[in-house]
Amino acid sequence: MQANFQIDDVDARIISALSLDGRRPYAEVGAEVGLSTAAVHERVKKLLERGVIRRFSISADPERVGLSFTAFVAIRNDGGAHCREVAPRLRTMPEVVELHSVAGEYDFLAKIRTTHARALEDLLFQIKSIPGVARTTSTVVLSTELEDRPLDLGALRNP
Amino acid sequence: MQANFQIDDVDARIISALSLDGRRPYAEVGAEVGLSTAAVHERVKKLLERGVIRRFSISADPERVGLSFTAFVAIRNDGGAHCREVAPRLRTMPEVVELHSVAGEYDFLAKIRTTHARALEDLLFQIKSIPGVARTTSTVVLSTELEDRPLDLGALRNP
DNA sequence: TGTGAAAACCTACTACA
DNA sequence: TGTAGTAGGTTTTCACA
Numbered sequence: 268m269q270a271n272f273q274i275d276d277v278d279a280r281i282i283s284a285l286s287l288d289g290r291r292p293y294a295e296v297g298a299e300v301g302l303s304t305a306a307v308h309e310r311v312k313k314l315l316e317r318g319v320i321r322r323f324s325i326s327a328d329p330e331r332v333g334l335s336f337t338a339f340v341a342i343r344n345d346g347g348a349h350c351r352e353v354a355p356r357l358r359t360m361p362e363v364v365e366l367h368s369v370a371g372e373y374d375f376l377a378k379i380r381t382t383h384a385r386a387l388e389d390l391l392f393q394i395k396s397i398p399g400v401a402r403t404t405s406t407v408v409l410s411t412e413l414e415d416r417p418l419d420l421g422a423l424r425n426p
Numbered sequence: 427m428q429a430n431f432q433i434d435d436v437d438a439r440i441i442s443a444l445s446l447d448g449r450r451p452y453a454e455v456g457a458e459v460g461l462s463t464a465a466v467h468e469r470v471k472k473l474l475e476r477g478v479i480r481r482f483s484i485s486a487d488p489e490r491v492g493l494s495f496t497a498f499v500a501i502r503n504d505g506g507a508h509c510r511e512v513a514p515r516l517r518t519m520p521e522v523v524e525l526h527s528v529a530g531e532y533d534f535l536a537k538i539r540t541t542h543a544r545a546l547e548d549l550l551f552q553i554k555s556i557p558g559v560a561r562t563t564s565t566v567v568l569s570t571e572l573e574d575r576p577l578d579l580g581a582l583r584n585p
Numbered sequence: 586t587g588t589g590a591a592a593a594c595c596t597a598c599t600a601c602a
Numbered sequence: 603t604g605t606a607g608t609a610g611g612t613t614t615t616c617a618c619a
Contacts, residue, residue, distance in 0.1 A: 273490050273492075274490070274491060274492065279492075282486055282491060285483070285484045287481070288482060289448050290448075290482040292594085292596090293595080293596070294595080302604080303605055303606075304595085304596080304606095305596095305597080305598085305604080305605065305606080308596070308597065309603075309604080310603090312597090319487055319491060320484050320485070320486050320487075321484075321574065322446070322448070323447060323448035323449045323482070323484055323485075324444070324445055324448040324482075324484060324485045325445055325479050325480075326479070326482075326483045327441055327478060327577060328478055328479075331432050331433070332433060332438070332577070333432075333438075333579070333583055334582060339526075339528075341565075357572075361578055361581040361582055362582065365573050365574075365575075366572035366573075367567040367569070367573075368567070368568045368569045368570070368571060369498075369566065369567055369568060370567075371565050371566070375571075382582060406500075406529070406532075407529045407530070408526040408527070408528055408535070409526075409527045409528060410527045411524070411525070412513050412516075412525040412534075413516075413517055413523075413525035414525075415480065420492070422520035423492075423521065423539070423540070423541060424492055424541055449612095452612075461586095462587070463588095463613080464587075464588065464589075464616095465586070467613070467614065467615095468586075586619105587619080588617105588618085588619075589616100589617100589619105590615105590617095591614105592614085592615080592616095593612100593613085593614075593615090594611100594613070595612075595613085596609105596610090596612085597608100597609090597611095598607100598608085598609080599607090599608085600605105600606090601604105601605085602605075602606105
């Protein structure tokens with residue numbers, strides 16, 4: 268049924284449970300999915316090894332952590348020799364929290380977070396001055412309605 | 427120095443450490459920031475209460491979890507009576523993993539994830555048919571260069 | 586808010602099916 | 603891969619500064 272996925276349904280439920288609460292005891296997760304503590308442990312270990320789970324983490328509220336400004340910047344390359352260096356340069360900027368290569372009018376879409384508006388302005392200037400960048404369009408976020416939703420693979424994988 | 431932030435530098439370092447590894451023992455975190463295990467515990471507890479830390483979690487690789495398709499959909503309202511219902515409708519869709527109210531040509535920017543291209547197509551159709559939505563523009567992600575970066579508040583808060 | 590120590594709890598290993 | 607049992611380590615709580 269899920270042959271082309273690298274995880275089975277039990278894995279999906281374990282991942283959903285830990286995504287919602289990364290400290291949920293394995294015994295509880297096991298009770299939910301019908302496995303022993305040790306079996307859950309074994310599966311989590313393998314999911315980590317295979318890179319399905321990247322790491323245990325926390326979800327922090329960007330605003331309350333001092334990162335009040337968010338923007339999405341679409342970036343277009345100039346087609347010249349420097350194009351391959353654009354992404355690496357963007358990656359080095361800690362304010363760039365996401366970077367996607369995209370289809371359409373632009374080549375990249377970057378999600379930016381800063382502590383204050385001025386830092387956003389500075390960063391946009393920096394991005395525009397990267398060799399190989401032809402044009403950028405910024406979309407400033409006014410408020411965030413939804414973000415960092417815990418994964419619910421049940422809802423997503425079985426539509 | 428950080429009067430307008432709700433956290434101090436020690437909190438910031440604790441958050442950065444746990445963002446990188448949500449299971450890092452409090453004793454280790456404490457050694458790093460110069461506090462006892464119990465003091466770190468107390469601070470984490472308060473950060474959770476204040477909503478600075480939303481929850482403990484895991485970071486999963488969307489691809490390996492079966493969510494191979496990502497798109498950003500910009501949405502424009504029609505200015506009519508239904509406008510206030512657009513965001514709530516979008517929130518109910520599990521494929522919408524982020525939703526931002528934005529400045530500029532469009533009103534919302536949604537980040538979408540699905541298991542296959544067809545599901546993306548279906549969802550776009552669904553979004554377009556929400557009453558109050560005038561127009562959408564989709565940007566399909568070809569590959570993701572960077573995502574779910576662990577928070578490094580040191581780099582971000584002191585530019 | 587912080588510290589140190591004790592108790593309760595969880596993880597992670599071992600042996601085995 | 604799975605289960606059960608266990609040793610070691612972590613979280614959590616306590617009295618106190």
